[in-house]
Amino acid sequence: MPAKPASPPAAPVDARRRVTLDDVARACGLSRATVSLVLRGSPLVNPDTRARVEAEFRRQGYVYHRGAANLRRKASSGIALVINDLSNPFFAEFAAGVDEALASTGHVTLLGSTGESVERQRAVLASLLEHDPAGIILSPAEGSDGAALRRLVGMRTPVLVFNRELDADDGTGWDFLALDNVRGAQLATIHLLERGHRRIAFFGGHRDSSSCRQRREGYRLALAQAGIEPEPQWLVDCAPTRLEAARQAAALFARDPAPTAAVCYNDAVALGLIAGLAALGRRAGQDFAVVGFDDIPEAAVSTPPLTTIAVDPRARGRQAAQLVLQRSTTPDAPPMHVIAPVKLQMRASSDVRVDGNLQ
Amino acid sequence: MPAKPASPPAAPVDARRRVTLDDVARACGLSRATVSLVLRGSPLVNPDTRARVEAEFRRQGYVYHRGAANLRRKASSGIALVINDLSNPFFAEFAAGVDEALASTGHVTLLGSTGESVERQRAVLASLLEHDPAGIILSPAEGSDGAALRRLVGMRTPVLVFNRELDADDGTGWDFLALDNVRGAQLATIHLLERGHRRIAFFGGHRDSSSCRQRREGYRLALAQAGIEPEPQWLVDCAPTRLEAARQAAALFARDPAPTAAVCYNDAVALGLIAGLAALGRRAGQDFAVVGFDDIPEAAVSTPPLTTIAVDPRARGRQAAQLVLQRSTTPDAPPMHVIAPVKLQMRASSDVRVDGNLQ
DNA sequence: CTGAAAGCGCTTACAG
């Protein structure tokens, strides 16, 4: 029989084996308890002991096992982030903001996507709950049932609902972070009024979604303050997608006199409307004024560039992280209800000033 | 003293307390061990016992504590996903694909962003490692040092490197998933050759990045097969951003005869070039042909729509998840090196056919 | 200043 090759000189007996506190303690001739105190920066430990232990940590390549510590302490360092889909830039930016804020506090983001499906949302939450998150940031799928969600999540894990209202139906309430939809649409409408428009449409969105209702409300408020009563055909319902918006553009011109401008439900709808106008031989920014909502990255580089309402989703993500961490330290405080500011982002420009040929 | 109000009739003594296997076992008059077997679907358990236990799970609202189970089994159900930034739609789609594939196997995505900073990457990885991931999917920050990363991560946790080459410098090697950059640029160039172009530029990217080198290589290959030797001024270096690309557009026309078409490093550069051309009074798709790379969502709706190389980042994400899970079951197999296919996505169209006024 | 002991919620041989 051929001799087996000599074993390698390697110091680490098994590079795959985890280094534990016990390993470090043994190497230092100390107990696990003392080494643990070093780890957590306790002032009780003798400075020399501390130095020896820290050198040994480095020498062995010790990696803290947060899961084991969490189990013992009944704590948790994960925060679940459940959103519709990362391919929506609004949510991608929001997620980036959440992760940025959580990473800076030693927490980790546990990701989940619902794809706007209530059933997937149930499955995703059930799975994430098994990972024992310290909190959940949830942008609920359309059609979510608050009572069912409460039953699923229980009272142990704090939930921050983002962006879409959700009724718990049992008086427990949810923490809530939302954009100031009313104010945003109001700003957009005022901007068009200041540019001389009087016949202003509200274009896109589904009237039964809470954000659409709120944006329409802001639009109505601004018009009312200018003494204008919107005509029914100025309210155009359509799915909040570019394609549907392009298809519905003609609805704006069904009656004479037609609107000269539109506040759009969001930027996707606004960009679709611009394309739809072009197909009708009308040029946004020249024959017709368009204002969007969200300020997605494309808004700055579309043709023409889109004046819109900036909501800063990344800042909203940081804010959401902060709120859910705050809640996990004060579980018994009453529900929070935070409305985030929005602002008008002017560009040059989809929002033509009314002149002779528009009137 | 006033009497304290009667305590509520509530069944759950403390809604905040976690329900454990012991609670369920006690309620059923069984041991923790048997209840655990029910949980894991063991065929050993008596069907009646199983039914009783399952009812009790539901009644008490038991939630499996995966972290505790993982600790005991020395397993892990988290996969770390470390990318540049979610606000880049390419990575957002990739992340969505990773999460989609992981969720379907009971794993959870642990998110981390480097912001293209080597130092943040070190910190993010160190933090994620404490959460004991079963594997890491890493799109390395530019300028990453493979040997330093290997020292940080060690040999316990399998790493799949995505998108950018990384040298380990110690012979251990990394699993690797990348796009077929050579083939993609070759397809783009062939497409322009077939449309009659002969003077074709390669526009954008930094020559020292591996993906730029590979794309230039594909471009050169296609030209060589057509018997064309690219002139030095056809290679325009610029940062892979829209803004820089717009600024560099004029460089294409520094010499006469100028190129009639450009293969762009990526779509951001292509869209910037289109804008830069407009500023020079040239119309992409009419006076000059442009082809992109990546097929970001904007490519389909830009003006003109952009012909580009589709890389399907979501499918790449699913693939990455599958590869890293596969590795975690076969830790000793040799490193994998997977090149993902790409394809030409034609649109109508940034890629004008050469006719009289272009020649 | 340091150590022995108990315990977080689970799984897994092993015995019966």
Added chain:
DNA sequence: CTGAAAGCGCTTACAG
């Protein structure tokens, strides 16, 4: 078919 016991890697009173 079910239970007693050990143990995953850590923390935390408590003693000394």
